[in-house]
Amino acid sequence: MSETAEKLKLELSQLSAKERAEIAYFLIHSLDDDLETVWDTELSKRLEDINCNTVIGEPIYQVFEELREKYS
Known part of the structure; x- marks a missing residue:
């Protein structure tokens, strides 16, 4: 995994569960x-x-x- 992705993972882990869920939803739907x-x-x-x-x-x-x- 790239350094940028690792940094993002660390930053995203600090978000609330609701915020992480919203981002997960966005990412899944952005795949296709x-x-x-x-x-x-x-x-x-x-x-x-x-x-x-x-x-x-x-x-x-x-x-x-x-x-x-x-x-x-």
Whole structure:
């Protein structure tokens, strides 16, 4: 990471949680102007894969159980 970025991180860490949240929101949305379109496209593709049985999902309880085992 650049020296400028490191300095920014240090300065940003001194801000309130609300200010940091506002900056995080700004930064995330500045990554891609078409972010919503990109997500809509990805979600549509995943739904199509599910409906065409080209992917197999896992029950949510199983996913959470695996995560608990891994990170507990």
